Amino acid sequence: MPSIAHRDERPQSAPPQSALHDPALPRRIAHLDMDAFFASVELLRYPQLRGLPVVIGGRRRTPQEGASAADAALPLSAFERLRNYQGRGVITTATYAARAFGVGSAMGLMKAARLCPDAILLPVDFDAYRRYSRAFKDVVRSFAPVMEDRGIDEVYIDFTHVPGGQEQGGRVLAQRIQQGILAATGLTCSIGVAPNKLLAKMASEFDKPQGISIIFEGDLATRIWPLPCRKINGIGPKTDARLQALGIHTIGELAQQDAGALVRHFGKAYGAWLHDAAWGRDERAVVTESEPVSMSRETTFERDLHAVHDRAELGRIFTALCERVAADLQRQGYCGRTIGIKLRYADFRSVTREQTIALPTQDAATIRRAAGQCLRRVALTQRLRLLGVRVGNLVPQSEVALLPVAAGTPELF
C-alpha cells in the first residue's frame, strides 16, 4: 500500500522502552493497517464502482479529465477506462476486483491495460486520503494516546497501559478501535497485537481484511518461523535474494543461523539485526512525535527530455520543483542547509548531487541557486526521465534567523 513513508524500519540505535507506569505489565504493541486504504476511500465516494475493477494511479491529470468530482450519481460512462490511458505511470492501488485480473500495485498502467482494459482508472486524490487519515487517527488517539504515525494508512499503538489493552492480549481494545474507526469513517482495518513493533507489524497482515491477530512470545516458533524471510519488515528483495542464495528461506531457518555468520555476511549492524529479528526481538519504543529530516519534490516527465534540446522546458520544471519544495518548507515551518538534486536518465540510472550551504533556507531562489550548482556537476549528455529537488538538514523555522539572500552565480538552465 503506497503512501507517505515516515521512518525506516531497519536497524537503528533503538533506545529501550522506558517502563514508566507499571513495569510488571507485559508490553502490548499494536500495529493497525487500513485495508486497501486508497481504494476503500474511493469506493466510499463512488459506491457505484463497488465490485468493479478499479485502479488508482497514473500521472496527475487536470481536474476536468476523468472522474474527479465525488458524485455517487455519476454514471459509469463518465469514468475513464484503463484502455484509453496513454503514457507513463504505475498503479498505486487496485481494488480486489481488479486484483483478480492480475493487476496490482507498482504495475505499469500500460501493462495493466492489457490485462484488464475495462478497469476504471481514478486519479490519486491525496487530499481526500489525508482527510480520512486524520479521521481514523483521531479515533485511535481517543482510545489510546500513545500512537506512532507511520504514514497515511498505518500506525503503531502502545496498548500496554490502556484500559482493555491487556484483555485477551489486546483483542478487546483492538475490537473497540476497529468499531470506532468503522463508525467514524466507514473504513475497515486490520490490527496485530504483539510484544513489540516487529511482531505486531507481521501480525496485522495475518488476517486481512478486518482481521485481529494476537501474538505472544510463545507463538514465535509456530506462527512466525514458518513465514518467508521477506515478511520481516526490513528485509527487502535484495536481502531476500542473498538469503535465498545461502539456502535461507524462512524466518525459522534464519533464526537457526549463527549470529556471527550473519554478521560476516551482512555486516555488523545488519547481520545482528537479522538475527534479532528472526528471534522476534525488538525493543523500539512507540514514538508519538518526530521531526522531518528532509523534504523533496520530484517528477517524471511525460517524455524523456534532453538538457540541451529541451533546455527551456527543463528550466521551467526545475524552477517549479524548487518553488514547490520551498512552499512545503514554508507551510510546515522548516529551513534546510543541504540542497540536493536527483536525476534519472532514460536508462533508469539515477544520480544525486548535494551541497551544504552556510545558512538554512526556505527561499525558492536560494534553493534554485544551490540546486543549479549541483546540476553543473553531473553529465547531461543522456536524456533525462526524472528530475528532483531535495532540502535536508532541516531545522524548525523558529530556530533560524532569516537573512537576506546573497547574489547568485550563473546557472545552467
Next chain:
DNA sequence: TCTGGGGTCCTAAACCGT
C-alpha cells in the same frame, strides 16, 4: 510496454583538522 513520488537510514569514501 518497462518501472511514481516522498520519505528514512546506513555505509563507504573523501576530505579536513588535530
Next chain:
DNA sequence: TCTGACGGTTTAGGACCC
C-alpha cells in the same frame, strides 16, 4: 617537518518502506 592515527562532517549511492 614529516608521518600516522583518529575523528568529525560532507557527499553519493543503495536499500527499504508506504
